[in-house]
Amino acid sequence: MSDEGEEVAIAAAAERQELQIELLRAINSDSLVVLTGLGTSLGIPKIGDRKAPTMWNLWQKVQSLPTFAAATKDLSRDLIESENIEHLLSHIQARLSVYEANINLGSFLNEAESVILEACSFVDDATSLDMHQMFLRKIGRRSSRLQRTKLFTTNYDLAFEVAAARSRFHLIDGFGLAAHREFDGTAFDIDFVRRGPNDRLVLEENVLHLLKLHGSVDWERNGAAAKRIEGRPNDPVLIYPAANKYQMSFRQPYLEMMSRFQMALRLPNVALLVVGFGFNDEHIAAPIEAAVRSNVGLRLLVVDPAIRNEAKRSQSIAWLEKLAMDGDHRLTLIDGTFNDLVRLMPDASEFDERQAHAERISRVDETGAM
Numbered sequence: 001m002s003d004e005g006e007e008v009a010i011a012a013a014a015e016r017q018e019l020q021i022e023l024l025r026a027i028n029s030d031s032l033v034v035l036t037g038l039g040t041s042l043g044i045p046k047i048g049d050r051k052a053p054t055m056w057n058l059w060q061k062v063q064s065l066p067t068f069a070a071a072t073k074d075l076s077r078d079l080i081e082s083e084n085i086e087h088l089l090s091h092i093q094a095r096l097s098v099y100e101a102n103i104n105l106g107s108f109l110n111e112a113e114s115v116i117l118e119a120c121s122f123v124d125d126a127t128s129l130d131m132h133q134m135f136l137r138k139i140g141r142r143s144s145r146l147q148r149t150k151l152f153t154t155n156y157d158l159a160f161e162v163a164a165a166r167s168r169f170h171l172i173d174g175f176g177l178a179a180h181r182e183f184d185g186t187a188f189d190i191d192f193v194r195r196g197p198n199d200r201l202v203l204e205e206n207v208l209h210l211l212k213l214h215g216s217v218d219w220e221r222n223g224a225a226a227k228r229i230e231g232r233p234n235d236p237v238l239i240y241p242a243a244n245k246y247q248m249s250f251r252q253p254y255l256e257m258m259s260r261f262q263m264a265l266r267l268p269n270v271a272l273l274v275v276g277f278g279f280n281d282e283h284i285a286a287p288i289e290a291a292v293r294s295n296v297g298l299r300l301l302v303v304d305p306a307i308r309n310e311a312k313r314s315q316s317i318a319w320l321e322k323l324a325m326d327g328d329h330r331l332t333l334i335d336g337t338f339n340d341l342v343r344l345m346p347d348a349s350e351f352d353e354r355q356a357h358a359e360r361i362s363r364v365d366e367t368g369a370m
Contacts, residue, residue, distance in 0.1 A: 019344060022301065023344065023346060026273055027138070027142060027271070028142070028146070029146075029271035029299060030268070030269040031146075031267045031269065031270040031271070032146070032150070032271050033152065033264045033265065033271065034150070034151045034152065034273045035152045035272065035273070035274045035277055036154070036155065036160075036276045037277030038052070038154070038155060038276060038277075038278075039275065039276025039337065040153070040159070041276070042054065042276075044128065044131075044132075044159060045127075047128075050122045050127075052122060052157065055085055058116055058119060058241070059084070061119055062115055062116075063083075065108065067107050067108040068108065070108070071104045071107070072108075079091060086242055089109070089242040092109050093109070093242055093244060094243075096109065116241070117156075117217060117232075117236050122157060123158045123159050129162055129166065131339050135342045136208070137167060137347070138342070138346075138347055139208070139345075140207070144203040148172070148208055148209055150208070150211065150264055151210050151211070152212075152213055152257070152261050155214075156216055156238055157217060161173075161218075164210075167206070170207045171207075172188055172190065172208070172210070173211070173212070173228075174187045174211070174253060175228045182226065183226045183252070185252075185253070185256035185260075188211075188256075188260065191203065191204075191207065212257065213254065213257050213284065215236070215254070216237070217233075217238075218231075220233035220234060220236065221233075226252070239254060249283050258283070258287075261284075261287060262287045265295065265298065266295060268297040269297050270297065270298055271298075271300075272288065272291070274302045275302075275304075276337075276338050277304075278314055285314070289319070292320070292330075292331070299330050299332075300330060301331075301332045301334065302317065304317060304333075304336075307335045317333070320333060
């Protein structure tokens with residue numbers, strides 16, 4: 001290796017170590033809040049044609065619907081040529097608010113929402129979620145003296161739920177523990193404890209909160225309430241990609257999720273790790289920006305593969321970069337994907353013998369050894 005190459009390698013190693021130290025500080029903060037978006041699902045290995053859909057994929061699926069031509073014949077060519085699913089659905093919803101009896105628009109919107117639900121229901125027992133499992137272990141196995149990790153996500157899919165089950169994690173998701181559970185915001189105030197020797201109660205390990213800001217493919221409307229079910233919901237509880245996201249976030253169960261997100265960002269010693277989220281949802285980006293302005297105890301780390309791409313990154317990320325360059329040491333911007341982050345993150349928890357035992361049993365079962 002040349003002297004120049006060696007210097008580059010040394011600099012890269014030093015930068016990696018510095019980022020790991022910053023991530024370790026975040027993981028060991030009194031409160032750890034994680035916000036994830038589509039980018040955390042895009043790296044999941046594809047099985048057949050089952051994979052996490054991008055916004056472009058959703059546009060293609062909606063465009064292929066038989067009702068697409070009739071529903072869009074009166075729309076502007078600019079709107080159609082933009083091939084933006086969020087703008088299209090927003091326009092359709094706006095028209096339906098004026099012309100409620102428009103059968104073409106109503107049928108198309110129902111079919112489009114059904115297609116989106118189906119496309120996002122790609123996680124099953126065969127889905128590889130190694131990175132999600134490793135991520136949960138690194139963010140969720142903190143000292144029991146610290147607050148439980150709060151994982152917020154805008155994703156509809158079940159990647160984190162399935163990964164948690166495979167990793168022996170308990171999720172507090174607002175739906176309690178009973179079958180066909182109804183949402184109850186007070187469930188976030190319940191915790192898991194283990195009865196130890198002499199009946200001493202200790203907090204259970206491997207527990208974190210999961211709050212799905214835009215709903216989930218396994219949530220179903222049940223009158224005024226929402227419940228979590230097995231299989232496909234008849235009346236899904238989802239905030240679809242459209243301009244009414246902000247208004248929808250003021251309804252339950254989204255209101256409870258957003259309220260807890262905002263409260264978490266106001267805590268005095270809180271770290272917020274953002275990955276796979278591009279800051280394009282204003283109703284979520286706004287509370288983060290407000291916390292950056294007002295909470296001096298906030299530590300913010302943003303992981304995004306477009307951080308250095310001025311043409312693709314959001315205005316929020318550009319604003320955060322200016323603050324960081326101006327000396328705001330609370331902010332760390334990392335150029336990378338979700339998978340890059342998982343590989344980079346240090347494991348701050350002590351070795352969990354029960355987790356190791358579960359992994360040994362799993363390996364033996366897979367090989368068929370007796």
